[in-house]
Amino acid sequence: MDITLIPLTDIDPEALPRDRQTMAEEALDILLQSILQDGLRQPIEVWPIEGSRPWALISGARRYRCFIRLAALNPDRWSQIPCLIRQPAEISGALALMVSENEIRTQITPWEKGALLGEVVEQGYFPSLEAASEALYPTLPRRERSRLRGYALVVEALDGFLTEPRSLSVARMDRLAVALRAGLADLMRASLAPLSGAAPARQWAALQPAITEAILEPDGPAPSVPTPGRPRRVLRLNSGITLRREWTPSGWNIRIDARHAAHPGIVDDILEYVERWFQKEG
Structure with missing residues (x-):
């Protein structure tokens, strides 16, 4: 495995959409101290791109962040970082590598997974959520990939309405996805609109009626001719x-x-x- 020293300024950490949206400061501090004491035990992964920064970060965002902090203190020692150069056939391969490492190394929240799926589709890397979930999570069973697509629907519908969306558990994201697939997006947004910046517990309580409707509403006879705009919620x-x-x-x-x-x-x-x-x- 050939390792190449690359200047930090030549690496674009935002060239690819990333699933990790936040980094715990305590964990970064621990990693930084480990690098100071023992050096970098594993290189980051990059791949060549066009532009002013010729390398795109694939995996190792936390390691890269630590080197940036160290370089600010001692640029002579920390201005370059050991890199493993990858040559994915397509950008989808680079994204899959990033997701694979993060799945192993740190817990990515359901919201972050949904946000990544939505972003890579919006940016045109994949034609659909289904294609994105299959490429980025190839080892997951079909049912689990369907859950991830549900998380993407939650992010698309409720981004900007929730105070701390990354704190939502898997169970709560699943319930929100059920409600959205039942066509309750407008009702959910209307419930949250007056509660901008409110505590997460209060916002969740406001969403309960929509979730209850999606789960408990009895199935009625389907109309022979659907009425546009019905049911009105x-x-x-x-x-x-x-x-x-x-x-x-x-x-x-x-x-x-x-x-x-x-x-x-x-x-x-x-x-x-x-x-x-x-x-x-x-």
């Missing part, structure tokens, strides 16, 4: 009023958000209309 009025339906084990609720409405009697009006429509005169 969220209704937004120009007056600022938002109504959304929620399924609970005991039946349907209609939640009314009229905090910004200029019509304070909305609840009384709705009850009056319902009475007119459904109350038979005796």
Whole structure:
């Protein structure tokens, strides 16, 4: 295995989409001290690209980050890093190498896995989520790759709405994916919209009705001719009023958000209309 010393400034750490979005400072400090004491035990992996930085980082993001910090203190010693040069036939091979190493070395959160799948498809590296999951996670069973595609749907639908999305467990990401596949994206976003920056526990509680609906709503007879826009789960009025339906084990609720409405009697009006429509005169 030939190792090449490459200047840090010649390596682009962001040339490829990465599944690890955050790095624990404590873990970086431990790795940095280990490098100071014993040197770099394993080189990073790069592959040649065109541009001002001729090398793209494949694996070893934490090692690269530590060398950057060390070079800031002692550039004469740490300005170059040992590299193993790879020659993937396609960029998909480089991405697969990166994912493979991170799966072994550190825990990547379900949110980060979903974000990576969505990003590589959006950037055109793969034609679909299915193709991306098969290429990046070839050893996983089909069912597990389907779960990862569900995580990508969660990221696409709820990115920017959740305070700490990377803290979501596998079980919670699975439940969110079920709700999204049931067509409840608008309802979920409407539930989270008033809670920007709120605590994760409060946001999760707001999502529970949509998750409950996806899991518990009984199957009704399918209409012979589907009606566009049905079922209606969220209704937004120009007056600022938002109504959304929620399924609970005991039946349907209609939640009314009229905090910004200029019509304070909305609840009384709705009850009056319902009475007119459904109350038979005796």
